[in-house]
Amino acid sequence: MAEVALLGTGRMGAAMALRLAAAGDHVRVWNRTTASARALVDSSDGHLVLAETAADAVTGADAVLTVLADGEVTRAVLLSDAVQRVLTPGTLVVDLGTSGTDAATALGRHLGDAGHRFVDAPVSGSVPAVAAGTLLVMASGAPEDVEAARAVLGAFAGEVLRVGDVGAGQxxxxxxxxxxxxxxxxxxxxxxxxxxxxxxxxxxxxxxxxxxxxxxxxxxxxxxxxxxxxxxxxxxxxxxxxxxxxxxxxxxxxxxxxxxxxxxxxxxxxxxxxxxxxxxxxxxxxxxxxxxxxxxxxxxxx
Structure with a gap:
């Protein structure tokens, strides 16, 4: 069972969180609008844990998944002092949003310099694909990091295709x-x-x-x-x-x-x-x- 932090509980993030919990992972969720995350947790029959802050969510996590609105928000959250202080060295960070190549490159550089692993992994598919476990993930990063991400993303992805180094996924x-x-x-x-x-x-x-x-x-x-x-x-x-x-x-x-x-x-x-x-x-x-x-x-x- 992995300790997973999922940041962003919109339609896709919420569906992913539920699939991760169903696969046996311990999942902490956070959203910029707390009410959204709380509603998801309340509907999960105790299978999800609400984190009040992004830093609370990622503390002790083996993997951090982000499903946020855009690259600017994703960078602001992941590279904030509060989050950086509590990330365990070597933590696997996977961005599943459509953040753009500039954001992916910046995240890969900053997280790598801080001793973390980063996989740029946007997806193709909608909520029904998440629910069915058939989502396509276009992953980029070091081969060993993509392989590590594959083990977590398998809860909702049908295929995880490595397409190159960080930025290629975007x-x-x-x-x-x-x-x-x-x-x-x-x-x-x-x-x-x-x-x-x-x-x-x-x-x-x-x-x-x-x-x-x-x-x-x-x-x-x-x-x-x-x-x-x-x-x-x-x-x-x-x-x-x-x-x-x-x-x-x-x-x-x-x-x-x-x-x-x-x-x-x-x-x-x-x-x-x-x-x-x-x-x-x-x-x-x-x-x-x-x-x-x-x-x-x-x-x-x-």
Missing amino acids: AMKLAVNLVVHDLNAALAEALDLAERSGVPRPEAYDVLERSVVAAPFVKYKRAAFLDPETPTAMSLALVAKDLGLITAQGRSTGAALPLTEQALARVRDAVDAGWGPRDMADLSRFHAAADEPSDPQTESGE
Whole structure:
């Protein structure tokens, strides 16, 4: 049984914590919003332990997993004086968020200098994949550190693929998310085109889901594209964050990403119009409403 600290109890972090506990690990959870972590602990039938601070969570941990909103937050938490004072030398730190290559490189350098092991390990998949234990992890770091992480991540990951040294995991995650977010934007346009041409949205989606473009994303986002009341899985605000990281990576490496730059501009338009909290699939509704401004909060019933 491993002592695991999990920092970040959003939808993905919460699902991971429950899988870790079910696998027999002793799991302490922390979140910047304490109420979120407390609700998770209260629902876990005593299988999870609430930590009031990040430092409390990581004290004595064999492995520290972070599932935080972005690289800036992840760096601020892990490199804080309070956390650094209590981390045991040699602690395995695994970042599962989409933090960006700069954050991963900085974390690897600072944690390594402090005598800790770091694995940059963003994921591909959603909460159902975590619950089913089929999540894909794109891990980067020293081979022996990735192997150590594999033993912990096996509680919820179907595959842990080492893709290189620290930073390569984030680069690969950005490449994967480029396809996801560009596909999301393409679906939004396709549905708008079909509806304006007289094909009802459900029928249009039936065709898309059975066509050559029917990637897993198209299948598992069906409910969100067809029902505006579907709970948000990934917000448009987070999509804008990801696309910002992707396009910045393109510029820093010299990769031309014209389609993705256009997708970012469209998503930012939606966020600026107040659609930031809405699910990424609601980009299709933003397309439809673009010529007829409306209150997105009223439209969704939120």
